[in-house]
Amino acid sequence: MVGRYENMTTVILPMDVVFLLYGLAFLGMGLVILVRYDDHSRPELGNTLWLLAAFGFLHGFREWMDLWRAVHGDGPGQPQARALLLLLSFLPLLEFGRRLLRESLDRPPWLTAPWSAVLAAGAALGLGLGGPSWPLSLEIWSRLLCGLPGGLMSALGLWLYCRRRIVWTDQTPERRLILWSGRIAAGSFALYAVAGGLIGPQGPVALAALINQTRFLALTGLPIQLVRAACAVAAAVSIGFLMRIFLIEARQRLLDSNRRLAESESRFRLMTESVEDYALFMLDPEGCVMSWNAGAKRMKGYEENEILGRSLACFYTPDDLAAGKPQTLLAEAVARGWAEDMGWRLRRDGSRFQADVVLSAIRDPAGTLLGFTKVTRDITQRVMLEDRLRRSNQDLQRFAEVTAHHLQEPAARLARYADRLTGLLAGRLDDPEARLALDFIGQQARRQKALLRDVQRYLAADQPRGEISAIDVAALLTRLTGAMAARIAAAGAVIDLGALPPVLLDRPRLLDLFEVALDNALTYAAPARNGAPPLRIAVHGEERAGGVRYCIDDNGPGIESQYRERVFRVFERLTGDGEGTGIGLAIVRRVAESIGGTAAIAVSPEGGCRLILDLPAKS
CATH class of the missing domain: 1.20.1070 (Rhopdopsin 7-helix transmembrane proteins)
Structure with missing residues (x-):
């Protein structure tokens, strides 16, 4: 087989x-x-x-x-x-x-x-x-x-x-x-x-x-x-x-994908056509207009059949075209995925308007550039209002600075003449009421002088008043406490200086910041001692991630938590005894925030007040 x-x-x-x-x-x-x-x-x-x-x-x-x-x-x-x-x-x-x-x-x-x-x-x-x-x-x-x-x-x-x-x-x-x-x-x-x-x-x-x-x-x-x-x-x-x-x-x-795509396109078209406050349109990879909405027509003045296929360069001023701004924005959007710009744009009739523009690149899943979406907002009115408000604020601040400066001299003279009159009449003034009135005039003159000084400091706190450099804070505080020796001795206080890393700031504002902080502690912590141990003020600092932290601690009565934000307001005081101007801590916070830092109140290790200053490492 x-x-x-x-x-x-x-x-x-x-x-x-x-x-x-x-x-x-x-x-x-x-x-x-x-x-x-x-x-x-x-x-x-x-x-x-x-x-x-x-x-x-x-x-x-x-x-x-x-x-x-x-x-x-x-x-x-x-x-x-x-x-x-x-x-x-x-x-x-x-x-x-x-x-x-x-x-x-x-x-x-x-x-x-x-x-x-x-x-x-x-x-x-x-x-x-x-x-x-x-x-x-x-x-x-x-x-x-x-x-x-x-x-x-x-x-x-x-x-x-x-x-x-x-x-x-x-x-x-x-x-x-x-x-x-x-x-x-x-x-x-x-x-x-x-x-x-x-x-x-x-x-x-x-x-x-x-x-x-x-x-x-x-x-x-x-x-x-x-x-x-x-x-x-x-x-x-x-x-x-x-x-x-x-x-x-x-x-x-x-079929479902095509239906969803058609629905999505319909919704997108309805959305873009119904938006009139923004110009929403698409550009091809070369920067030519591919779509147009009602907002773009109202803002730029072009009909859809006039603008389709034209380059976005027609929206830019001659100066921007000479500088190559349209090409620069397209290149930035390709590189980063988006580009943003604010500036003048042209309408169809040649008139100008201020525009806030966001240009975004569109790519397919493979990463191929398909084109761009462009969102334009007319901010002409906003820019005009902001410019007007900025000029108004500048004029107001200038007026306040000039007023404080011109009032400073009369207040100083008033204080000097009140002291001189008190000295001249010291042995001949027998009326207690007259003596009390004369002392009151001198006290109020000195208070007005201090108030005008702090107003000037507050108005100047957000602008540099000298070269910004790395300042030796330890040396600055040593000289400052020496200059305030009489004030410190009168308060019966002891100042301890710890490690104090340098900081980038102009010297006048840094001096104001620490002088106000120490004066605030001497003013409000010392009178509350009432036979307690002497007032101790410790100033120390440390380098932290991205900046420097300084702490000014005292062993005074401290500040209750519900008042720790209130004391940073202008003309806010927690006591009614007439001491202080009510502007000191507002100056401290204004200086700190002007360079991107913060100022806050906490409890010191001895139960008193701790003023915390977090300042950035770079100005």
């Missing part, structure tokens, strides 16, 4: 044709799956079908090895190769059935183990290699332990998937065909599980001795290979029709 199937024919086809169709059907099924594979539409199905494709390719090639045996007979090692390839081909079928069944049954725990196929293959390999005539034993056990459960699980998984997962509200003929294709595929795999898994060759296995392809041939007159081939053809064709689900849903996704 040339081969096991020599001269065997069916009532329909010769066996070599049967094997040819058998292998071709499974190879075709694998090819169809690869061509129409799509894991974006239904990931639970798409991520599983590649296993069925692997089964189709492996099993189809294995059946063509049977075709070779039918025509040319067995060569050395071929029975062993066929047995191992059969086992290998059933593994992806078993895993496909497990995964699809798991998805169709909402992931039951007993189907989540991914090693079931490996376990079945190991059992088949162990039992097959342990029996006599191991290639035949391995083939029988592979069919029983892998082919039979793999086919049944695939059939059940396909049936349940079609029933539970493929749900459409509108059942078109094409969709009904897909549902029936899934059911036919399920039936084909169920029949194949019996024909290819249960009914195998007769061999040294008890079940194979009772149920085998020889008995099937004797009972039906048909070789089991013909039934398997019919199952393979039916499964391949039905799987091919089932794969159309990806085509339908891809087409539906495209």
